[in-house]
Amino acid sequence: xxxxxxxxxxxxxxxxxxxxxxxxxxxxxxxxxxxxxxxxxxxxxxxxxxxxxxxxxxxxxxxxxxxxxxxxxxxxxxxxxxxxxxxxxxxxxxxxxxxxxxxxxxxxxxxxxxxxxxxxxxxxxxxxxxxxxxxxxxxxxxxxxxxxxxxxxxxxxxxxxxxxxxxxxxxxxxxxxxxxxxxxxxxxxxxxxxxxxxxxxxxxxxxxxxxxxxxxxxxxxxxxxxxxxxxxxxxxxxxxxxxxxxxx
Amino acid sequence: xxxxxxxxxxxxxxxxxxxxxxxxxxxxxxxxxxxxxxxxxxxxxxxxxxxxxxxxxxxxxxxxxxxxxxxxxxxxxxxxxxxxxxxxxxxxxxxxxxxxx
Numbered sequence: 075x076x077x078x079x080x081x082x083x084x085x086x087x088x089x090x091x092x093x094x095x096x097x098x099x100x101x102x103x104x105x106x107x108x109x110x111x112x113x114x115x116x117x118x119x120x121x122x123x124x125x126x127x128x129x130x131x132x133x134x135x136x137x138x139x140x141x142x143x144x145x146x147x148x149x150x151x152x153x154x155x156x157x158x159x160x161x162x163x164x165x166x167x168x169x170x171x172x173x174x175x176x177x178x179x180x181x182x183x184x185x186x187x188x189x190x191x192x193x194x195x196x197x198x199x200x201x202x203x204x205x206x207x208x209x210x211x212x213x214x215x216x217x218x219x220x221x222x223x224x225x226x227x228x229x230x231x232x233x234x235x236x237x238x239x240x241x242x243x244x245x246x247x248x249x250x251x252x253x254x255x256x257x258x259x260x261x262x263x264x265x266x267x268x269x270x271x272x273x274x275x276x277x278x279x280x281x282x283x284x285x286x287x288x289x290x291x292x293x294x295x296x297x298x299x300x301x302x303x304x305x306x307x308x309x310x311x312x313x314x315x316x317x318x319x320x321x322x
Numbered sequence: 323x324x325x326x327x328x329x330x331x332x333x334x335x336x337x338x339x340x341x342x343x344x345x346x347x348x349x350x351x352x353x354x355x356x357x358x359x360x361x362x363x364x365x366x367x368x369x370x371x372x373x374x375x376x377x378x379x380x381x382x383x384x385x386x387x388x389x390x391x392x393x394x395x396x397x398x399x400x401x402x403x404x405x406x407x408x409x410x411x412x413x414x415x416x417x418x419x420x421x422x423x
Contacts, residue, residue, distance in 0.1 A: 096409035121327055128335035138334050148325070148333050155337040161369065162338075166345035168362045175351055182350075186343030191373060196405060198366040240383040241417035247378035248395045248412030250370040255399035257367065264367050271371035279376055293372050301368045305360035 083207040090196075090211025096245050097192045097212065098219035103242030104132055105220045109227015111136060115143040119225040126224040127217055130190050133289055134158040161293045165194045172197060172204040181206040188213035192246055195253040263308045271300055387419040 105126060112122040117139075129135050137158040138151055146154070166189050173182065188209045196212060197204050258265035278284045278292050287295070353359055375392065382388035391412040398408050 093405050096406045099413075100409065117327065121331060124328075125331045125334065128331065129338045131338055134338060135334070138330070142327075142330050145325070148329060151330055151333050152337050155334045156341065159338050159341050162342045163345060164365055165369065166342050167349060168365045170346050170349040171353060171359075171362055173346075179347070182346045183343060186339060186346050189342040189346070191370070195366065195370055199405070236383065237417065237420055240381075240387075240420060241413045243381040244378055244388060244391050244395075244412045244416050245409045247374045247381065248391070248409035249405050250374045251392070251395035251412075252399045252403065252405045252408035254367050254370050254374075255396055256402065259400055264364075267364060267368055268371040271368050272375040275372040276376045289373075289377070293369060296372045297365060297369045300372075301361050301364035304364045304368075305357050308360070309356050310360040310363045 083205065086205040086208040087211040090208040090213075091215050092211075093196050093208075094193075094212035094215040096249050097196070097216045099242060100192070100245030100249070101216050101220040102223040103239050103245070105223025106227040106239065108132060108135060108139075109224040109229075111139050112224060113228040115139055117228060119228045122224040122228045123221045127221040129155075130187070130217060130220060131155075131159050131162075137288070157291065158288065160291075161191075161297065162189050162194075164294070164297060165189050165191075169194060169197060169204070172200075173206070174203050177206070185209055187217075190216075192216070192249060195250055199253045199256075263304065267300060267304055271296065274300065382416050382420065384420055384423045387416045387423055390419060391416045 108126070109122055112125070117125070125135060129138075134155050137154045141150055141154050166186070169185070169189060170182075173185075185206055193209060193212050193216065197209055200208060254264075254268055258268050274296055275292065278287065278296065284292075353362070378392050378395075379385050379388040382391070394415050395408050395412045398411055403411070
């Protein structure tokens with residue numbers, strides 16, 4: 075590896091850290107409330123830190139913690155985690171296309187830890203091939219915030235003023251908007267899909283029967299339906315795809 | 323039966339990691355199939371949109387604050403403000419709004 079490539083990796087790492095700051099802030103607030111749930115099932119701060127660092131999944135951890143509280147078997151915990159986190163399977167498929175084929179294998183193994191909703195979001199927003207160091211930078215700062223937020227939530231319970239928690243809780247969604255809206259400006263199909271996703275997501279949340287679905291499963295079903303339908307009706311032209319290869 | 327918290331954590335971690343790392347390691351070549359390419363191209367936008375609404379409106383103490391922050395976020399992102407800018411603006415906006423609402 076030449077010096078210029080090292081410098082480039084360092085720059086990418088710093089860029090990832092910078093883009094990871096809003097994620098870390100949002101994670102911290104959410105993790106704090108997750109910590110309160112972990113406290114109620116008797117987790118120690120260290121166990122909460124460990125669980126969050128190794129899982130990096132809000133819905134998945136919350137579902138698993140609830141089941142642990144109900145004295146679930148290990149198999150049940152595995153199934154609950156699988157269902158709540160199944161959307162990461164789709165995201166990981168999508169992310170696999172952002173890495174060049176020649177990239178060393180260990181980078182793929184390490185990047186596997188970093189596939190979360192938010193980190194996936196900012197990685198997809200990077201133009202061209204994704205440099206794994208960008209993901210490492212964003213992952214490290216947000217993983218520390220996520221894990222320590224959980225541990226602090228276990229230790230301190232309800233000390234953070236609710237107004238601050240409320241304000242911080244929109245950070246993640248603000249970031250999602252910054253990822254999906256600019257492409258919507260360029261492509262009318264993407265804009266319509268976003269509107270349709272908003273609408274159906276709302277509908278699935280209130281319709282009898284469908285509203286019983288967990289948020290994770292709702293995400294999977296709607297993603298398969300809407301993205302699948304769009305792929306049939308509006309297959310992407312190759313020149314749109316080649317933006318990526320040219321930029322690399 | 324008393325179960326061990328560390329085994330619980332290990333089981334969760336093993337499942338979470340497997341889900342994430344399998345596609346990344348198994349799919350190493352660029353996918354040529356046009357349908358799958360198009361599908362994967364649309365996945366991020368749909369997934370993130372589904373997760374944003376209505377969850378953003380439900381996340382704040384006052385739903386109106388969340389809804390207005392959503393509108394603000396869309397406008398700012400439309401005009402090209404970056405990740406941090408949009409996220410921070412939404413937070414500050416909710417904080418201010420909830421002082422009055």
